[in-house]
Amino acid sequence: MAKGIMWAIRRASSSYKKQVFMTGASRICYATSEISSQYPKGHNEGASNVISHRPLTFRGFQLKSHGLFMESRSFSSQAGTKSSGEEDTDSDDGFSELESSTATEAIQEANKVDESVSEQDLSEEDRENVEAPQELELSDTETEVSKRKSSRERVSSALFNAIVAAPALSVSKIMDKWLEGNDVTRAEVAAAMLNLRKRRMFGRALQLSEWLESKKQLTFTDRDYASRVDLIAKVRGLKKAEDYVGMIPKSFRSEVIYRTLLANCVAEVDPKKSEQIFNKMKDLEFPLTCFACNQLLLLYKKTDKKKIADVLLLMEKENVKPSLFTYKTLIDAKGQCNDISGMEQIVETMKAEGIEPDINTKSILAKHYISGGLNEKAENVLKEMEGGDIKENLWVCRSLLPLYAALGRADEVSRIWQVCEESNPRLDDCVAAVEAWGKLHNIEEAEAVFDKMAAKWPTISSNHYSVLLRIYASHKMLSKGKDLVKRMADSGCRIGPLTWDALVRLYVEAGEVEKADSILHKAAEQNRSRPMINSYLVIMEQYAKRGDVHNTEKVFHRMRQAGYVSRISQYQCLIRAYINAKAPCYGIAERMKADNLFPNKGLANMAAQVDAFKRTAVSDLLD
Numbered sequence: 001m002a003k004g005i006m007w008a009i010r011r012a013s014s015s016y017k018k019q020v021f022m023t024g025a026s027r028i029c030y031a032t033s034e035i036s037s038q039y040p041k042g043h044n045e046g047a048s049n050v051i052s053h054r055p056l057t058f059r060g061f062q063l064k065s066h067g068l069f070m071e072s073r074s075f076s077s078q079a080g081t082k083s084s085g086e087e088d089t090d091s092d093d094g095f096s097e098l099e100s101s102t103a104t105e106a107i108q109e110a111n112k113v114d115e116s117v118s119e120q121d122l123s124e125e126d127r128e129n130v131e132a133p134q135e136l137e138l139s140d141t142e143t144e145v146s147k148r149k150s151s152r153e154r155v156s157s158a159l160f161n162a163i164v165a166a167p168a169l170s171v172s173k174i175m176d177k178w179l180e181g182n183d184v185t186r187a188e189v190a191a192a193m194l195n196l197r198k199r200r201m202f203g204r205a206l207q208l209s210e211w212l213e214s215k216k217q218l219t220f221t222d223r224d225y226a227s228r229v230d231l232i233a234k235v236r237g238l239k240k241a242e243d244y245v246g247m248i249p250k251s252f253r254s255e256v257i258y259r260t261l262l263a264n265c266v267a268e269v270d271p272k273k274s275e276q277i278f279n280k281m282k283d284l285e286f287p288l289t290c291f292a293c294n295q296l297l298l299l300y301k302k303t304d305k306k307k308i309a310d311v312l313l314l315m316e317k318e319n320v321k322p323s324l325f326t327y328k329t330l331i332d333a334k335g336q337c338n339d340i341s342g343m344e345q346i347v348e349t350m351k352a353e354g355i356e357p358d359i360n361t362k363s364i365l366a367k368h369y370i371s372g373g374l375n376e377k378a379e380n381v382l383k384e385m386e387g388g389d390i391k392e393n394l395w396v397c398r399s400l401l402p403l404y405a406a407l408g409r410a411d412e413v414s415r416i417w418q419v420c421e422e423s424n425p426r427l428d429d430c431v432a433a434v435e436a437w438g439k440l441h442n443i444e445e446a447e448a449v450f451d452k453m454a455a456k457w458p459t460i461s462s463n464h465y466s467v468l469l470r471i472y473a474s475h476k477m478l479s480k481g482k483d484l485v486k487r488m489a490d491s492g493c494r495i496g497p498l499t500w501d502a503l504v505r506l507y508v509e510a511g512e513v514e515k516a517d518s519i520l521h522k523a524a525e526q527n528r529s530r531p532m533i534n535s536y537l538v539i540m541e542q543y544a545k546r547g548d549v550h551n552t553e554k555v556f557h558r559m560r561q562a563g564y565v566s567r568i569s570q571y572q573c574l575i576r577a578y579i580n581a582k583a584p585c586y587g588i589a590e591r592m593k594a595d596n597l598f599p600n601k602g603l604a605n606m607a608a609q610v611d612a613f614k615r616t617a618v619s620d621l622l623d
Contacts, residue, residue: 335368
């Protein structure tokens with residue numbers, strides 16, 4: 001049965017090996033509330049032409065078409081390494097308010113025991129494409145607790161409340177005090193862990209896990225160890241997580257341990273490490289699961305779509321039946337290539353197998369219809385998402401608002417938001433409405449919704465402020481952006497990578513690139529969380545446009561220091577700086593080779609323009 005399914009999918013996906021994919025110029029809309037405008041051009045590297053001719057060997061067969069695994073770029077786990085560069089001492093920028101605010105200092109002090117990566121360097125698309133719930137990240141009890149509760153419902157936990165109520169104390173001290181009058185039950189721990197994860201408080205969740213093991217309060221299972229691996233990867237980096245795997249008792253090093261590590265490698269978009277872990281799982285003779293294959297599909301959707309067909313062939317050979325997430329990933333990959341007919345074929349195959357598209361899948365379809373200019377088809381999907389009565393499906397509003405905004409339908413955004421207001425909107429609904437009005441360039445409405453949200457939830461996070469801050473940035477409203485940053489400081493928000501990214505864009509759009517660079521440098525120096533890769537790229541691109549080779553190279557180096565592996569897009573930007581400066585770039589081919597990157601035709605042509613030793617008709621005559 002699975003082989004028949006996979007044959008149908010591979011037939012629908014056959015063009016992955018034939019089609020030429022565009023990179024940053026691809027018409028891509030993102031499935032969540034903001035649609036593509038916040039990402040710098042050239043960031044999507046799904047069109048990489050990097051192909052290895054090494055065959056992928058599994059027991060019993062070989063794939064020689066491309067070889068599933070490529071010689072990829074090197075990996076660095078220096079997520080906490082400080083950046084180099086000069087600081088701008090000018091403090092009249094709004095950002096300085098965050099540095100001097102007493103309230104913010106208190107919050108930062110409290111967060112010293114919190115997560116070092118509170119807001120991952122993931123795009124909105126990445127967040128939508130995380131398989132949820134990620135059972136590999138949860139212990140058995142956590143999974144049971146999660147399944148008992150809907151995604152909109154909070155899981156109460158006295159232990160979680162105790163941890164949050166005493167932010168200045170380390171979790172170990174809180175737990176020692178907890179033992180004085182309370183029992184540590186697996187159910188209570190599971191609920192606390194789930195709440196910490198939902199709020200991305202991975203640092204505290206890790207401390208709780210470490211305390212539980214050191215105090216032998218729980219008998220650890222393989223899923224408990226897997227949960228620890230996941231937390232270490234998120235907080236301390238992949239290298240530390242991999243080291244910890246080696247310390248887990250051998251009898252507990254099950255498949256769930258390695259697939260957890262694999263998922264985190266994919267989240268870091270590290271093909272080489274992901275492929276190493278995948279091969280390791282095969283060497284250990286773990287059964288090939290749909291989850292592991294889905295991770296590869298997700299990886300190659302971002303890095304090299306031509307390899308998607310190889311993964312599908314592998315699934316067919318190993319009789320691995322695709323899941324809903326498999327179909328979502330393939331549909332999104334087809335949509336990114338503007339292959340609407342291929343996308344629709346995969347949907348039909350999915351339905352034929354008795355799997356109906358969920359709301360997220362329909363959102364993906366709608367955004368690609370919008371991107372392709374098929375507005376009528378998009379509106380039909382949106383009406384289908386609404387159902388007979390939107391008041392009975394209020395949870396869909398957060399998906400509908402940004403999609404109607406992408407269609408330019410202010411009337412529909414107003415209608416949906418009115419229904420939300422009449423039904424006591426949730427925080428996510430408000431955030432979606434702010435983004436939708438911003439997309440429609442209706443700043444007053446966006447501000448009005450934000451003010452209502454802030455009044456109803458006085459302790460909203462910096463993430464929520466960042467939504468409005470990004471709108472100000474895209475509309476070059478520097479003064480309002482500064483005022484909002486001061487408001488954030490006064491509220492005591494902990495500032496993280498999403499806010500830094502919005503600040504960077506605010507100043508870049510205002511033409512103050514050096515100020516944006518200074519802000520990012522301060523953020524990297526003064527905090528344990530590393531900035532988003534997009535924050536570096538947007539500054540790097542501005543320097544490249546000017547032909548400012550020195551500063552472009554400096555940002556390139558700082559990205560390395562932050563632990564980001566080099567990608568094609570970074571080299572494209574770097575070479576562009578040399579082209580605009582009309583300067584030779586010595587050793588660029590060797591640098592790419594050292595990073596296990598092999599230029600596609602476009603990048604090779606760019607590199608040829610800055611080759612210091614290129615031959616010309618005149619040089620041939622002189623020779």
